[in-house]
Amino acid sequence: MMTSVLRTACRRIGRGAMSAGAASRGGIAAVQATNMKRVAGGLGLLAAGLGAGRWIVSRAQTMREPAPKNRWIMVTINCSPQRLSSRADMPEPITRLGDAVDLKISPAPGDRGTELGARLRELPRTKIAGMVARRPEEDPRRMVEEALRQAKSLIETGEVLRPDWPPSAHGAQGAKLLEFADRRGGRL
């Protein structure tokens, strides 16, 4: 479609040039030549714009594959892979997830411990459902990540650190507002 638009534009420029050549005597010819320059310039800009738009669209299509909807959520735990050789070895935050997740375990490179991954077997069915679940505790992927981090902390330190409570001298309500604002504020 874009090619045909460009072709049409070129034809019009060509016709204009021919008619300008035929009427090249007298003042009218000078006015027509000026008009033609404007038309040609405008069409040139249009063509350049269309070309750039097409390049951007094609680049966007070729540069990035659609993101997988159900990525593995990973943590690296400072322990040997033998410590996590089966589901039975997993701490409670992972076993609590039951059959809702697939697990994978692999040694991390060098001395970095063991990579533990979890992936939801089923995702929320619609984008709307995902949008509604904006609170972290309602986001299934965030719940899995929380469980992985708790498991990591339990394996490494024997406990999951609890935040100070109430979170400020003015109680918990302000903290909720702050978290709400932050979730919608994006990062710095």
Next chain:
Amino acid sequence: MKALCWEGVNKLAVERVPDPQILNDQDAILKVTLTTTCGSDLHLINGFIPTMQAGDVMGHEFMGEIVDVGPGVRRRKVGERVVVCSFIGCGRCWYCTHDLWSLCDNSNPNWALARDTLGFEIGGVYAYSHALGGFRGSHSEYVRIPFADYGTFPVPDAVGDMDALYASDAAPTGWMGAHLGGVKPGDVVAVWGAGGVGQMAARAAQLLGAERVIVIDRLPDRLAMAERYMGTETIDYSRVDVLDELHECTGGRGPDVCIEAVGMEATGAPDGQYAYDRVKQQLHMQQERPIAVREAIYACRKGGSVFVLGVFGGLVDKFPLGVLMNKGLTFAGAQQHGHRYIPMLLKRMANGELSTRQLATHEMTLDEAPRGYDMFKHKKDACVRVAFRPHA
């Protein structure tokens, strides 16, 4: 109990807050005997650090006496006099076991908030926003200490409280800048900022063998303190051109190691940088005023090292990346990995190599803390640090 609380931008107040409790088995409760202002507190007070909340207890550099321990605490006991690292480290994640304590994986319970705000999470720290854990600070009578076996350090008898206090943050932060900046015997080291951290970085550079140490600031009292207590050379950037001065006094090479101890609220620059950064900061177009970082990069000798100790939180503008790359500089920074250095620093304090008590130019009770911060912020009465005694 009483505590100094952040109540909004430029608003501090002493309030009654709930007593701390042992929430995890590895917690301890500390009776705070000394706690001090820190330059990075000013970023909170001035509203440059997000996720603060009215009622947050201030203070992250402190020492005291352990008055209670959880059942999981093995190495500490009630009655011990300890200094506490401002960052919280679990001691057992990969980062802690590799002496990168401020990057601890397990000490920030608000990791999701940190990730949403900063794009990543680091370890928890006392009283430095909810994104960094939301822990209550030390400007209070008592404070909860998570992972107490790792974050508390017994103070030798030969070390007084006022020296030990600065082993909590200023001394290890300064030491880290010189150590990780790669200071070697024979080096020329320049330190931007003559506050507590800058002075400690200068002293660390000397103890690591630097042949010359040059401290840069605009406050005559602080420069005089660096000269008097450490014998460093000084440059007053309000009177001379720092780059020209460093160029001349290093034989045209530039310093081998440049340590930035200023942070996101740098002031003063001869060429309009300050006004430019200030306007962009006020318009929320950038978060930082990185004047000292830029200058350090321009000043450093080819192939040298620049280490950033000052606190930065987001994006900077006009960063001389081309200079950094083409000069072949090593550029690094970190929040303090204090656990790595505090035992060594306490030993050096005990044997007289390192003195820090001079940083406490003023002492006050907790009730006077808002006035203390006003003095500290506006550098009144030659104030370098104010130490508070919550039980005085």
